[in-house]
Amino acid sequence: MNLLHIFILALVQGLAELLPVSSSAHVVMAEKWLGLDPTAPEMTMLLVMLHTGTMFAVIVYFWRHWQEAYFSSPEAFKRNAWQLLLATAATGVVGLTLLEIIKHVFMAGAPSFEIEQLFGNRIIIASALAAAGILILVSSGLQRRATQHGQPMTTRAALWTGAVQGLCLPFRGFSRSGATISTSMALGVSRPVAEAFSFALAVILTPAVIVKEGYRLVHAHALSSSAAGLSHLLMPGLVGMVLSFLAGLLALRWLSGWLEHGRWHLFGLYCLAFSGVVWVAG
Template sequence: MNTLQILILAAVQGIAELLPVSSSAHVIVAEKLMGLDPTAPQMTLLLVMLHTGTMFAVIVNFWKSWRETYFSSAQQFTSNGARLMVATAATGVVGLALMQGIKHFVAANASKFEIEQLFGNAHLMAAALAAAGILIIISARIAASGLNNVSMRSALWIGAVQGLCLPFRGFSRSGATISTGLALGVERRRAEQFSFALAVILTPVVIAKEGYRLYTVEHAAGAAGAHDLLHSLAPGLLGMVLSFLTGLFALRWLSRWLEQGRWYLFGLYCLIAALIVVWVG
């Protein structure tokens, strides 16, 4: 994996991770087109670093608005914190139950089965992209009632839908959670803020999971594997910076289209992307 390939993946990850178009689907397709192995330890290390870059982009972009809302008083902090906890708990329950169900019915409870083994399935990825696209388009057509905040009930539903996104690459997390908020009548800006607050909670868990997978592979490879990873560290840092910058650009793009009533265009893009994924295979 050369520096140009890392920069391409960083740009794809930074933009697609924060737009409602599924970064994983785009990254996997980009890897296939460049002939890269998504299961290689160097790729796992790069993915961890790129996720870190986009997480910092979310924090920088939303910090001012979160400070004015979530941290404006002790009451607001407690109230919003409780909703985020409920949503995160719902994500964990639904996501873990779904992954265990997939392991039971698809892999017959094979001990070595990992959900990542499904990520290369083009038809499954295309179906998830299409589902996300339809959800985005439907939510865009539902008139928001202008609720000022996310209710506990809305938080529960948003978290549950986020749980559905965990096993399926192509089912955009941001697209699904924001669309669920809009469908429940949450005001657009509030739905966006809540969705990405959930992302900041979820991303460290994803990074830790990928880091553990990287550790197990590196441990099995021994000194040679550790040397290869150290060799990939510097280009990975460059990729992390680029994913941070492109992430900021993507967030401003998303906010602008959401406020201007162009949310449905992301849904149309997901439908087109689903066809492309099937074609690329």
């Protein structure tokens, strides 16, 4: 992996992460087309660092909205914090349960199995993209038949949104933002609230993923006592993080514009089309 590879992957990640089209699927396919191994610890750690860059973009972009919605009063803070906590707990329960099912049912309980081993499977990626596309199209149709403004986030919607986020974790292609925003919208939540809640969940989830992949990288290279070795491995991710941060800000502005102009369904059509590309050319 060289600097050009990092530049390309950072742009792909930054532009696609905050759009409901599965940045992971785009990055994985870009890695495969560049001759890189998406399941290698270095590549999964790079992807996490790219996610970190877009996480900071989310914080910058949504900070004013979160101040108004989440910190406007003690009551609003408690209500929103509780909903985010419930959603994150639902994500953990569903994600960990699904991981155990995959490991013991489909992988025969192999002790060396890691979920990252599935990240380069084009059949899984294509199927997950198709599922995300269908979910986006369904939510778009339901929103058109619902009231124009929708409603605030509810405890029921938060739990379902968190549970669906848990389904996204093992599968590259099942867009996290697309699935969570679609779930909230399908349950009657207004578009701006669904969008902000989805990305708030991403900010909460990202640090845990960073720790997990960082441990996997250190363990794979046995560099836990070598600061110089760790610095060498993390440097590509740090460069990519800055680039994905800048690209992520642009993508967020585009996403909001498309949502506000009723173009949500086009993201679903794109996911279905890209699913076909992955199936044929992956």
